[in-house]
Amino acid sequence: MAQAAVPRQSARERILDTAFRLFYAYGPRGVGVDTVTAESGVAKATLYKHFPRKDDLILAYLDTVDQVWFGQLRAAALAAGEDPREQLVGMFDALRSACRREGYRGCAFINTAAESAAGRDVHARTVEHKTAVRAWLTDLARRAAATDPDRIACQLTLLLDGGLSAGVLDADPATADAAKAAARALVDAACPARG
Structure with a gap:
């Protein structure tokens, strides 16, 4: 055969x-x-x-990372169910998976932004990714009836980015769980329970 x-x-x-x-x-x-x-x-x-240009290769790399990471965030959110409140918390399961991956080095966008000059194509692409994630979270927060969708989206983005960084710094698997618990508290405070 x-x-x-x-x-x-x-x-x-x-x-x-x-x-x-x-x-x-x-x-x-x-x-x-x-x-x-x-x-x-x-x-x-x-x-x-x-x-x-090398920057064209870096941009293609960032596009690939964007597809993979944003896909993982969305998949984790959807796995949490149909309730947008649960999706806002559930996306933190993607953080847990990322931080436990062999060779984990943190957020490719944060890392690339740190070595890129502001105003250049590469730096702009990192900002574009972070803006898209925040817009997605704002939309979820609106659907979850958050009292201030922009604020909770900002808070969750900061928590997610902090979790990505802490995953490298302390290499403690409990970091992602702590971030998810903090996300739960933020979402519970920002999004009134539906009766």
């Missing part, structure tokens, strides 16, 4: 997968294009054909 052939990744996919792994581990500015080309097995000309 013949085995099914495993589809071969395109050069672009190999470059992006390699950049994802290296950028997350060492930061985008800590990894040169020579390292990306060597580890992805593509020529430098091929890299520049797909990503004319």
